[in-house]
Amino acid sequence: xxxxxxxxxxxxxxxxxxxxxxxxxxxxxxxxxxxxxxxxxxxxxxxxxxxxxxxxxxxxxxxxx
Numbered sequence: 001x002x003x004x005x006x007x008x009x010x011x012x013x014x015x016x017x018x019x020x021x022x023x024x025x026x027x028x029x030x031x032x033x034x035x036x037x038x039x040x041x042x043x044x045x046x047x048x049x050x051x052x053x054x055x056x057x058x059x060x061x062x063x064x065x
Contacts, residue, residue: 043058
């Protein structure tokens, strides 16, 4: 995340140790937009609203192309 252009817009939830056990980690709830959605929204704006192209680009990236 340190090299990401989103580093100043991303918040990582803190663990709530007092509610956690050795087998279960409880994290604080953060309300907001997920990072994946923020990236999709930014790409869609940059591509003049072409959501289909954004979907295609993300699928290609996930496939390693």
